[in-house]
Amino acid sequence: MTSATIPPHGQDVLDEGPFYHGTRADLRVGDLLTAGFSSNYRPEVVMNHIYFTALPNGAGLAAALAAGTGPERVYLVEPTGSFENDPNVTDKKFPGNPTRSYRSQAPLRIVGEVTEWVRQTPEQIQHWRALLANNKGEIIN
Template identity: 50%
Template sequence: MTDQHPNFVQSYFHGTKANLHVGDLIVPGNNANYGERKAKFVYASSNLNVAIWAAELAVGDGPGRIYVVEPVGAIENDPNLTDKKFVGNPTNSFRAREGFRVVAEVKGWQGHPSEEITAAREKVDLALKNGAPIIED
């Protein structure tokens, strides 16, 4: 008898305020989570905490949401973080020009304390006010 081991597939998470459904495509050209410009890429992470921050800091009035997504094309390391803010890619952050497909929604996730969210949002707002690009496409 031979032991059969299942193949494991990398999971990716996308944090946002958008109300999406299983099967929906998240594609470039929509408003970015931060600021008012159109995104040229869609970003995701295999680190749930990164997706939680994205959901909490995203522009919009609705609740933050986190989706399990799969790429529909090639993905690459997020150049906004990889070897810029961090050595390597410890946040496991990626981007895709073709986008991602929603395969599930993460329910019951634990958010950060409100004072941490407020402090992080103030940093993002200040950077936007000073013209610093939050995401460089």
């Protein structure tokens, strides 16, 4: 695993891993996750980064909110390059990094799959979708 870098906004990355990525994609160990796909939260935005978290439950929530019809999946991932705190949920919008979320322009390598995390109820997912639909903030891409 690569070592964390100091992000441009000056806050040190808090975690050295393990890291997780939530999706509905059916992937295998060794596959690479890359940037360049539409945002799950604003489909008209093509993302310049790939996002991940140090919290399996956070990745599970991302999987539940992800586009597609496949089953929710949480993958154990390893950054292949430098990464930074996700400015969408850190100091640019919230103090610190409470969601322990990160992003990278370099790919993430799948190193395993996690099957145990706290799954959201349908009501919770509906609540999250409503919050995201009403969010007027811009994605920092």
